[in-house]
Amino acid sequence: MLLPMLLYAVTIAVLACVVLEWAWWRPRRLDRALRSQGLRGTAYRSLAGDAPLNEQLNRDARSWTMPLRRHDIVPRAMPLFDRVMKEHGKMSITWLGPVPRVTITKPELVREVLSTKAGQFEKVKLGRLQRMLHNGVGSHEGEKWAKHRRIMNPAFHLEKLKRMLPAFAACCTELVHGWEGLAAGDAPCEVDVWPDMQNLTGDVISRAAFGSSYLEGRRIFQLQAEQIELTVLAMNKIHVPGYLFLPTRANRRMKQVAAEIERILKGIIARREHALKAGLAGGSDDDLLGLLMESNMAHCRGDDKSNAGITTDDVIGECKLFYIAGSETTSVLLTWTMVVLSMHPDWQDRAREEVLRVFGASTTPDYDGLSRLRIVTMVLYEVLRLYTPLTALQRKTYRPTELGGIRYPAGVVLMLPLLSVHHDKDVWGADADEFRPDRFAEGISKASADAPAFFPFGWGPRICIGQNFALLEAKMGLAMILQRFSFDLSPSYAHAPFAVGPLLQPQHGAQVILKRHQ
Numbered sequence: 001m002l003l004p005m006l007l008y009a010v011t012i013a014v015l016a017c018v019v020l021e022w023a024w025w026r027p028r029r030l031d032r033a034l035r036s037q038g039l040r041g042t043a044y045r046s047l048a049g050d051a052p053l054n055e056q057l058n059r060d061a062r063s064w065t066m067p068l069r070r071h072d073i074v075p076r077a078m079p080l081f082d083r084v085m086k087e088h089g090k091m092s093i094t095w096l097g098p099v100p101r102v103t104i105t106k107p108e109l110v111r112e113v114l115s116t117k118a119g120q121f122e123k124v125k126l127g128r129l130q131r132m133l134h135n136g137v138g139s140h141e142g143e144k145w146a147k148h149r150r151i152m153n154p155a156f157h158l159e160k161l162k163r164m165l166p167a168f169a170a171c172c173t174e175l176v177h178g179w180e181g182l183a184a185g186d187a188p189c190e191v192d193v194w195p196d197m198q199n200l201t202g203d204v205i206s207r208a209a210f211g212s213s214y215l216e217g218r219r220i221f222q223l224q225a226e227q228i229e230l231t232v233l234a235m236n237k238i239h240v241p242g243y244l245f246l247p248t249r250a251n252r253r254m255k256q257v258a259a260e261i262e263r264i265l266k267g268i269i270a271r272r273e274h275a276l277k278a279g280l281a282g283g284s285d286d287d288l289l290g291l292l293m294e295s296n297m298a299h300c301r302g303d304d305k306s307n308a309g310i311t312t313d314d315v316i317g318e319c320k321l322f323y324i325a326g327s328e329t330t331s332v333l334l335t336w337t338m339v340v341l342s343m344h345p346d347w348q349d350r351a352r353e354e355v356l357r358v359f360g361a362s363t364t365p366d367y368d369g370l371s372r373l374r375i376v377t378m379v380l381y382e383v384l385r386l387y388t389p390l391t392a393l394q395r396k397t398y399r400p401t402e403l404g405g406i407r408y409p410a411g412v413v414l415m416l417p418l419l420s421v422h423h424d425k426d427v428w429g430a431d432a433d434e435f436r437p438d439r440f441a442e443g444i445s446k447a448s449a450d451a452p453a454f455f456p457f458g459w460g461p462r463i464c465i466g467q468n469f470a471l472l473e474a475k476m477g478l479a480m481i482l483q484r485f486s487f488d489l490s491p492s493y494a495h496a497p498f499a500v501g502p503l504l505q506p507q508h509g510a511q512v513i514l515k516r517h518q
Helices: 002-035 052-061 079-088 106-114 128-133 142-156 156-162 163-181 193-235 251-279 288-300 313-343 343-358 376-386 418-424 469-484
Strands: 092-096 099-103 121-123 189-192 393-397 401-403 407-408 413-417 485-489 496-500 504-505 513-518
Touching: 002 092, 002 099, 002 407, 052 079, 079 092, 079 099, 079 418, 079 485, 106 163, 106 393, 106 413, 106 418, 106 496, 121 407, 128 485, 142 156, 142 313, 156 469, 163 189, 163 193, 163 469, 163 485, 189 193, 193 251, 193 288, 193 469, 193 496, 251 313, 288 313, 313 343, 313 469, 313 485, 313 504, 343 376, 343 401, 343 413, 343 469, 343 485, 376 469, 469 485
Parallel strands: 099 413
Antiparallel strands: 092 099, 121 393, 189 513, 393 413, 401 407, 485 513, 496 504
16 A cells, blocks of 8 residues: 555656646746846746736737838737837847747848758747648658658749749639729729738639639638637647647637548549549649649659658648648738738839839739839838738757857747848838838848848748749739729728737728729
8 A cells, every 4th residue: 555655656746846847947947048148038937928918918909000101010010029129128038838938130140040050940849739720841840841842842933833823813803803893983992902812812822722623722721711710819828738638619629620621631632643643634733732742753753762752641731831821921911012002102103003014904914024023022022021921930949059149058949020120220221110112122132231131931941932922923913903903091991910820910901992993
């Protein structure tokens, strides 16, 4: 009887030590190591870290709206980091649960983290939550990342993307025809362009990713959009141990959505595999899935097992990522572009004049013409800077490393607040919060003092593989809208950028007044 009780007591003591090490001793050691080098920030007080403070500051920020034509959006979109950096300096400490998080805003250090120090930093893992949302190339490390990137690269070659332009144009045509029906005659009409842009980019990625399986792809888009909302809610509770395993209504729904997405994707992939192996039509469509599967099969040829391709589950993970990276970011970009051009009609006129000069009033844009849209490109770059769709990136130190004169222990998260970097007056000048597309007149490399300091698609070897896809889609959409419409902000529009997870969205929609351009 005594021995079992002793074993039980020892087990309880060991578990208690493990929990204390994770929840208190280790955070305190890391905190001392960082503060001893001059860093300051919030104090670590509980397992929740700064989550309660972040939630409170977000609620406060969302209770007010910004004046029109004001683009200094960091205090509203990232209130915790804005406050901490103002109080404790640009390099400051916040807490992601029991993990210290240090903000890195100097462009040269951001570039270093995202490129040359790849062996010392890793992506922050979200575990089960990450897998339910997607398990694509963006979440992998090391050789697995390298293999996925090699297999996916052919699908995003520029020559392949050119073949997808008809799909882009077809979706944009449906959008502008719908708006023309609303703005019949000379009467202007009010449209909330935010949901319309979400539908547009969802249609584009459904057609571009799945081609003839477009309708099934559309259902996946709807499910992925719901899954993103559920994931954002879950992230607010992720500091609670075991929260994702609790049988809450939201957790059960997340599992149901993930299962339905996988069921649909497995069916599409199985049909494509059969067609490819049998040499049937439809197996090698010029869509992202077909190109990915062709590249994967080519990678598998030969007897060298090191050339083994990726599994069906891996392909499913990449398809999920297509939707998040291929639709969410572009819908945000197009929405903010219409809002900002409504605030700055002089630039709207200049962009329209360029589009009409290149394409006329009715010609469907082609690749050669889109590549000549200099003013449109400058406008999109400036919107990407001021309203960066992905507001921040995070990396975790894999082992002790030095960066910018600070020695970081293993297990520290480096927060790269891209939105703050893009609004930094020390980098972009006194007019950093102003809409000035001409700062990109000589390209990205000459747009800022510490160049390059423009990271809307990341940087280095892990730069977003779909950036050319996103920019082509955005140019096509904006060009076709400018051909047919002029637009102003509606009196009902409230300027309220806010971050949903890492994505910058309009809190109260994006209502504009459309008028058919004569």
